[in-house]
Amino acid sequence: MVRRRVRRVEVSAPPAHRHGSPADAGHGRRPGRRVSPSRRAAAVGALVCFAAAIAVVLARLADRPVALPVSIVAVSVTAMAGWTALVQRGSRRVMAALVAALAFAGLLAFAEAAGLVSVLVLVGLLFASGGTARAAFGRHRPKGAVVGPARRGVLLVNPRSGGGAAERHRLVERAAQRGVEVVILTPGSDLRTLAERAADAGADVLGMAGGDGSQGLVADVARRRGMAFVCVPAGTRNHFALDLGLDRSDVAGALDAFGTAIEQRVDLGQVGDRVFVNNVSLGVYAEIVQSDSYRDAKVSTAAALLPDLLGPGRTPPDLRFTAADVLLVSNNPYHLHSLGGLGTRPRLDSGQLGLVALRVDRARDLPTLVALESMGAINTFHGFHQWNSPTVRVDAARPVSVGVDGEALRLAPPLQLRCLPGAVRVRVPRHAPGVPAPRPGIWGTVPALIRIAAARPAA
Incomplete structure (x- = not known):
C-alpha cells in the first residue's frame, strides 16, 4: 500500500459502522419518521404481487426443470430492477431499467412453455408490483406548524x-x-x-x-x-x-x-464562522468542487477527475485523518451513493453532522472506485466509512482547500465544525411534495419494502 502523510482527525464520536446508516450511529439519535398506513399497504401490495408472480411460474413450469429456475430468476430480477427504476433518478434509473428490460426479454423466451395467459398474468402482476413499490417509497410530507x-x-x-x-x-x-x-x-x-x-x-x-x-x-x-x-x-x-x-x-x-405556510426548525452546520446548509468537503473532493465543469455535471466530473487526483504519483491531501483521501462533513447525514451526485437527507433536524471518509489504495482500488462512482454505488466501496457526530475537528500543517456548499475556499487550520441544532425557522409551502424516502439499490429493495410493511422506516 502506498504510504500517506494523512494521519488523524479528532472527532467526538468514533466511526462505529463502516457502511451502516448514519442515523444509527453517534449520539443524539432521534426516532425516524413514521410510516403512513398507505405506504405500508403499498409495500404489502408490492410484495404480495411479487410472490404471486413467482407462484404463477411455479404452477405453470413445475414439470420443466430448465425453464422453471430460469423463469424464477427472470421474474425476480425483472421485479427488483423495475422497482429500482421506478424510484431512482438519473443514471441509476437508466441502468436499472436496462436490467429489467433484459430480464423481461429472457422471461418472454419461455412464453410458449408457460402459456400466453400465464405470461399476461405475470406481466400484470409485475406492473402492479412496480406501481405499488413506487407508492411505498413515496415522500415524507413536511412536518411543522401552520403559520400565517x-x-x-x-x-x-x-x-x-x-x-x-x-x-x-x-x-x-x-x-x-x-x-x-x-x-x-x-x-x-x-x-x-x-x-x-x-x-x-x-x-x-x-x-x-x-x-x-x-x-x-x-x-x-x-x-x-x-x-x-x-x-x-x-x-x-x-x-x-x-x-x-x-x-x-x-x-x-x-x-x-x-x-400561509408550514414552518419547521432545521439545523445548520458551521465551519469556523461560516454557516453551511449542505456540506463541507475536504481532500480530493474539495479539488473536484473547484473544477469548472463540476456544477453542470457532478457525477461525470467526479468520475473523470478521480484517476488523476488519486493516481499513484499524486501527493495526498495534508489532512490529519486516519488513512483518508476524502472527508465529507454534512449538515445532517446523507444516504450517500455518489461523491458527485451526493444523496438525500431524510431529515434536517437530527442535531448531528454526517461524516464520510474514503480510503483508497491508489494502485489497487482506483478502477473499482471509479466504476462504483460512475454507477452511483460508492457506498459499497470497501474503503467507505460513514458515521455521525455533533462536532468534528480537522488539523493540518497548512491552509486547507475546502468546498463549502459547493464554493471553493481555503481555510486556516484547525477547522472546527459543528451542528447548530434547530438553528433557523424555515417556511415551506403547504403544497410542497416532501422529502423523497431513501431509495435502495436493486438488491436492497426487498428488505426495504419489508421494513416499510413492518412500519420500520429506514431513517
Whole structure:
C-alpha cells in the first residue's frame, strides 16, 4: 500500500459502522419518521404481487426443470430492477431499467412453455408490483406548524444563479404579485449586507433565490436575527431545497411560503464562522468542487477527475485523518451513493453532522472506485466509512482547500465544525411534495419494502 502523510482527525464520536446508516450511529439519535398506513399497504401490495408472480411460474413450469429456475430468476430480477427504476433518478434509473428490460426479454423466451395467459398474468402482476413499490417509497410530507402570511417578506435574488433561473421563472414579477419586496443582487454588492439591511428595515421573513451557498449566508442572517427563512430553488442543483421537501422544478411555487405556510426548525452546520446548509468537503473532493465543469455535471466530473487526483504519483491531501483521501462533513447525514451526485437527507433536524471518509489504495482500488462512482454505488466501496457526530475537528500543517456548499475556499487550520441544532425557522409551502424516502439499490429493495410493511422506516 502506498504510504500517506494523512494521519488523524479528532472527532467526538468514533466511526462505529463502516457502511451502516448514519442515523444509527453517534449520539443524539432521534426516532425516524413514521410510516403512513398507505405506504405500508403499498409495500404489502408490492410484495404480495411479487410472490404471486413467482407462484404463477411455479404452477405453470413445475414439470420443466430448465425453464422453471430460469423463469424464477427472470421474474425476480425483472421485479427488483423495475422497482429500482421506478424510484431512482438519473443514471441509476437508466441502468436499472436496462436490467429489467433484459430480464423481461429472457422471461418472454419461455412464453410458449408457460402459456400466453400465464405470461399476461405475470406481466400484470409485475406492473402492479412496480406501481405499488413506487407508492411505498413515496415522500415524507413536511412536518411543522401552520403559520400565517409574512407581515413584511423580503426576497433577495441572485439573477446569475442557475444560469438565469430567476428571469426564466419571472421571480421578480411573481414575488411582487404576492406582496413580497424584492432585492436584486448587482455586481459588487454584498449579499450579507443586503440581508442585514432588510432585517433592519423591518422584514420578518427573509427569502433567498439562488444557489446553496447563498442560501446558507441568508439563512445565517435569519438565524442571528430570529427571523423565518424561505428557500427559493433558483440555483443549479438546489440540494437544500430537495431535502426541505420542495419541488425544485416549481421555482416560483416556492414563493408561496411567504403566505400561509408550514414552518419547521432545521439545523445548520458551521465551519469556523461560516454557516453551511449542505456540506463541507475536504481532500480530493474539495479539488473536484473547484473544477469548472463540476456544477453542470457532478457525477461525470467526479468520475473523470478521480484517476488523476488519486493516481499513484499524486501527493495526498495534508489532512490529519486516519488513512483518508476524502472527508465529507454534512449538515445532517446523507444516504450517500455518489461523491458527485451526493444523496438525500431524510431529515434536517437530527442535531448531528454526517461524516464520510474514503480510503483508497491508489494502485489497487482506483478502477473499482471509479466504476462504483460512475454507477452511483460508492457506498459499497470497501474503503467507505460513514458515521455521525455533533462536532468534528480537522488539523493540518497548512491552509486547507475546502468546498463549502459547493464554493471553493481555503481555510486556516484547525477547522472546527459543528451542528447548530434547530438553528433557523424555515417556511415551506403547504403544497410542497416532501422529502423523497431513501431509495435502495436493486438488491436492497426487498428488505426495504419489508421494513416499510413492518412500519420500520429506514431513517
